[in-house]
Amino acid sequence: MTKRILIADDDLLLRELLIARLEGTGFVHDVAADGAESLAKASRGNFDLLLLALRMPRIEGLQVLEGIRANPQLRQPRVIVLTASRSDADIAEAERLGVDSYLSKPVDIERLFERISIVLDPDSAEARKTWLVEDYSEEDFVLRS
Numbered sequence: 300m301t302k303r304i305l306i307a308d309d310d311l312l313l314r315e316l317l318i319a320r321l322e323g324t325g326f327v328h329d330v331a332a333d334g335a336e337s338l339a340k341a342s343r344g345n346f347d348l349l350l351l352a353l354r355m356p357r358i359e360g361l362q363v364l365e366g367i368r369a370n371p372q373l374r375q376p377r378v379i380v381l382t383a384s385r386s387d388a389d390i391a392e393a394e395r396l397g398v399d400s401y402l403s404k405p406v407d408i409e410r411l412f413e414r415i416s417i418v419l420d421p422d423s424a425e426a427r428k429t430w431l432v433e434d435y436s437e438e439d440f441v442l443r444s
Contacts, residue, residue, distance in 0.1 A: 306330045307337035308352040334358025346376045353382040
């Protein structure tokens with residue numbers, strides 16, 4: 300069954316990178332450039348996974364997720380947060396709202412796709428561990444040509 304992913308991030312470069320990386324993977328994707336668009340698309344779509352930035356124009360990412368979680372009629376997607384925030388308050392609120400993974404920006408794309416595979420695999424023992432805060436070291440951000 301084809302999995303549907305909503306990329307909700309105001310960073311155009313990251314959205315384009317994720318779209319390019321998703322090509323040919325079998326995932327169906329849609330994008331949203333701000334929180335209001337993210338909430339609208341999540342409310343209309345039938346997404347399996349939400350890649351969610353915390354800091355976005357119009358509506359913050361955690362408010363988007365709160366809106367989704369508050370509506371039991373909506374499909375409740377798995378969620379991976381992509382953020383530069385290391386705030387204890389943001390992490391605690393994300394955990395309270397049922398986020399599956401919390402990844403620091405800049406995002407290591409290969410690690411992100413490993414997390415996507417784990418989070419979307421219903422048979423994975425690791426997927427049943429519903430919380431992970433990923434802390435990358437500086438060497439993880441080395442750009443390779």
